[in-house]
Amino acid sequence: MEQNFTYQQLYDFCHAIFSRVGCNETDADTASKALISADLRGVDSHGVARLTGYVRLWEANRINATPELKVIHETPSTAVVDGDSGLGLVVAPYAMQVAIDKAKNAGTGWVSVQNSNHFGIAGYHAMMALPHDMIGIAMTNASPLVSPTFSTERLLGTNPIAVAIPAGKQPPFVADFATTTAANGKLEILQRKNKPVPDGWVQTKNGSPSNNAHELKEGGALLPLGGDREHGSHKGYMLGSIVDIFSAILSGANYGPWVPPFPAYVPMPENMPGKGIGHFFGAMRIDAFRPAQDFKDNMDQWITRFKQSATVEGEHAVIIPGEPEAAMEKERMEKGIDLLNVVVEDLRGLGNRFGIGF
Amino acid sequence: MEQNFTYQQLYDFCHAIFSRVGCNETDADTASKALISADLRGVDSHGVARLTGYVRLWEANRINATPELKVIHETPSTAVVDGDSGLGLVVAPYAMQVAIDKAKNAGTGWVSVQNSNHFGIAGYHAMMALPHDMIGIAMTNASPLVSPTFSTERLLGTNPIAVAIPAGKQPPFVADFATTTAANGKLEILQRKNKPVPDGWVQTKNGSPSNNAHELKEGGALLPLGGDREHGSHKGYMLGSIVDIFSAILSGANYGPWVPPFPAYVPMPENMPGKGIGHFFGAMRIDAFRPAQDFKDNMDQWITRFKQSATVEGEHAVIIPGEPEAAMEKERMEKGIDLLNVVVEDLRGLGNRFGIGF
Numbered sequence: 001m002e003q004n005f006t007y008q009q010l011y012d013f014c015h016a017i018f019s020r021v022g023c024n025e026t027d028a029d030t031a032s033k034a035l036i037s038a039d040l041r042g043v044d045s046h047g048v049a050r051l052t053g054y055v056r057l058w059e060a061n062r063i064n065a066t067p068e069l070k071v072i073h074e075t076p077s078t079a080v081v082d083g084d085s086g087l088g089l090v091v092a093p094y095a096m097q098v099a100i101d102k103a104k105n106a107g108t109g110w111v112s113v114q115n116s117n118h119f120g121i122a123g124y125h126a127m128m129a130l131p132h133d134m135i136g137i138a139m140t141n142a143s144p145l146v147s148p149t150f151s152t153e154r155l156l157g158t159n160p161i162a163v164a165i166p167a168g169k170q171p172p173f174v175a176d177f178a179t180t181t182a183a184n185g186k187l188e189i190l191q192r193k194n195k196p197v198p199d200g201w202v203q204t205k206n207g208s209p210s211n212n213a214h215e216l217k218e219g220g221a222l223l224p225l226g227g228d229r230e231h232g233s234h235k236g237y238m239l240g241s242i243v244d245i246f247s248a249i250l251s252g253a254n255y256g257p258w259v260p261p262f263p264a265y266v267p268m269p270e271n272m273p274g275k276g277i278g279h280f281f282g283a284m285r286i287d288a289f290r291p292a293q294d295f296k297d298n299m300d301q302w303i304t305r306f307k308q309s310a311t312v313e314g315e316h317a318v319i320i321p322g323e324p325e326a327a328m329e330k331e332r333m334e335k336g337i338d339l340l341n342v343v344v345e346d347l348r349g350l351g352n353r354f355g356i357g358f
Numbered sequence: 359m360e361q362n363f364t365y366q367q368l369y370d371f372c373h374a375i376f377s378r379v380g381c382n383e384t385d386a387d388t389a390s391k392a393l394i395s396a397d398l399r400g401v402d403s404h405g406v407a408r409l410t411g412y413v414r415l416w417e418a419n420r421i422n423a424t425p426e427l428k429v430i431h432e433t434p435s436t437a438v439v440d441g442d443s444g445l446g447l448v449v450a451p452y453a454m455q456v457a458i459d460k461a462k463n464a465g466t467g468w469v470s471v472q473n474s475n476h477f478g479i480a481g482y483h484a485m486m487a488l489p490h491d492m493i494g495i496a497m498t499n500a501s502p503l504v505s506p507t508f509s510t511e512r513l514l515g516t517n518p519i520a521v522a523i524p525a526g527k528q529p530p531f532v533a534d535f536a537t538t539t540a541a542n543g544k545l546e547i548l549q550r551k552n553k554p555v556p557d558g559w560v561q562t563k564n565g566s567p568s569n570n571a572h573e574l575k576e577g578g579a580l581l582p583l584g585g586d587r588e589h590g591s592h593k594g595y596m597l598g599s600i601v602d603i604f605s606a607i608l609s610g611a612n613y614g615p616w617v618p619p620f621p622a623y624v625p626m627p628e629n630m631p632g633k634g635i636g637h638f639f640g641a642m643r644i645d646a647f648r649p650a651q652d653f654k655d656n657m658d659q660w661i662t663r664f665k666q667s668a669t670v671e672g673e674h675a676v677i678i679p680g681e682p683e684a685a686m687e688k689e690r691m692e693k694g695i696d697l698l699n700v701v702v703e704d705l706r707g708l709g710n711r712f713g714i715g716f
């Protein structure tokens with residue numbers, strides 16, 4: 001059911017494909033690294049499995065392979081970046097770098113992005129801040145699949161938030177999560193297995209509770225973190241809304257139900273109020289607040305205390321955000337990355353069309 | 359069961375009490391406004407019902423009524439404030455003002471606070487940004503009552519996040535929520551009614567699911583937003599952790615299980631690594647990103663679209679965060695504020711001790 005590939009094999013293939021659609025050497029490199037970071041970290045739904053999707057967007061003239069990325073407005077600690085319809089995988093690292101550069105001078109940097117596309121996993125971009133002893137923040141809006149509390153319409157995306165925080169001897173704290181009860185990728189796994197989904201993940205098109213993993217195809221919607229009002233779904237709805245507003249209304253991108261869909265075959269919304277999809281990035285220099293070493297010592301104590309916590313029966317330990325993903329990355333760099341046959345076939349078909357072996 | 363008071367009656371009483379414990383005129387005014395904003399907005403658990411608790415902390419020498427608030431470190435867009443053990447109700451508005459002043463010059467301002475105490479409702483402080491055409495952010499850590507996913511220990515507070523965003527003709531978007539499935543105040547309401555709580559709100563001291571509203575008194579814990587792993591509690595745990603780290607590890611306050619308890623009779627944790635409790639504030643000038651009017655026009659469209667959404671059966675409308683609270687504030691300013699008899703008696707007792715009528 002699966003085949004194993006080395007990181008280098010996936011990198012070479014992605015790089016060749018991005019180059020073939022017109023990306024320059026630097027952008028092909030940037031996009032490949034951002035994309036495959038998802039496979040390395042175990043977020044298989046956002047890695048090379050999506051490469052064909054990006055190519056289809058390019059074929060539909062919705063992605064510009066040679067964007068002119070630029071800052072269109074700025075202050076000492078802020079900027080708005082125009083992604084020029086470029087690959088989100090290229091636009092996001094550019095914008096995050098602007099945030100980091102601002103933070104070097106002003107203490108923090110905050111960048112809202114218009115006119116972009118799907119940027120892969122949020123965590124990758126947030127983690128760019130770590131080598132600079134900065135906290136990194138990344139978020140993005142996305143195609144509407146989520147109904148706010150009490151709504152039957154899809155008005156928000158899964159709108160993820162990532163926050164990467166340096167530690168000392170301990171690995172960094174890296175949170176990266178959709179603001180829904182479960183990310184779409186989790187739903188897709190249960191679809192493939194033809195299994196029901198837990199309560200609070202999806203609703204029918206009329207807004208009734210559902211356990212059908214295929215509910216989205218029947219007009220239903222994903223639910224905000226919390227699931228229903230009694231379990232705090234209004235908080236997940238607020239979080240998703242904040243991501244939407246920071247990413248798109250601060251930048252001039254599309255928001256809410258007007259966010260362009262990722263699948264190229266889905267028609268674009270009518271009367272779109274902005275440009276492309278939106279992202280939001282932040283970088284905060286630790287020593288703009290405290291000496292970095294003091295901060296890291298405290299982070300190590302925080303992490304150690306949480307890891308040593310007593311646990312409920314059947315669980316080994318409290319999980320520190322980012323630890324399982326870091327372990328997965330180490331393992332997959334050493335032992336390679338297993339791809340589902342259906343993904344391998346899809347990539348081989350793509351390679352054949354471009355004369356690139358895989 | 360309830361008695362009605364005007365805003366002015368509550369203000370005069372709080373002002374007199376704060377003055378009597380030693381606050382100067384300005385601080386008594388600031389603290390009274392911050393405290394009663396909770397009653398006005400319908401967050402009764404965080405309003406005048408807590409006045410006696412603050413006084414007890416002062417009596418236990420845990421609150422300094424004449425703090426010397428100061429910025430102990432800063433860059434163009436950041437600062438760390440030392441609250442000098444002052445009332446959080448005074449420290450927080452001071453720190454938020456620093457963030458706003460930073461934003462005027464640098465585009466954004468970010469302030470982490472050490473050595474503070476309970477600051478009332480987060481939303482009040484975040485909303486200070488609105489008249490400046492800024493987005494306001496406020497968060498705080500709090501006494502440990504929450505178990506991370508898989509833990510049986512109380513390692514986090516309910517650690518709320520507030521985000522206030524200006525709109526144009528529509529009222530502002532104001533999110534203000536605990537990062538738990540339900541805030542402690544909701545639990546207290548069910549305790550008083552002797553009713554069970556829904557699944558996913560609390561667990562027993564062994565980490566088993568529970569519907570007992572009194573579970574905290576028996577060694578149990580509140581649960582992070584999501585309730586359990588299957589419903590995304592790791593996301594609530596990550597959110598609560600981020601609030602803890604931004605509020606306390608960036609500032610040098612206490613974090614995790616070492617956060618000082620609000621009730622004065624609960625002993626302080628041993629080996630505390632920092633000073634007091636921590637807060638974190640942010641202010642982002644809208645026009646550091648886009649012309650404010652363009653932003654507000656888009657916000658109005660966003661709000662209008664969400665309000666006009668089709669709804670599930672039995673619900674009138676999708677709720678815009680902050681709207682119910684704003685409506686409540688208007689109503690209570692006009693018609694007065696109903697306080698439970700038990701709260702009124704508590705306040706009268708307090709007044710008698712200080713020779714202040716109520």
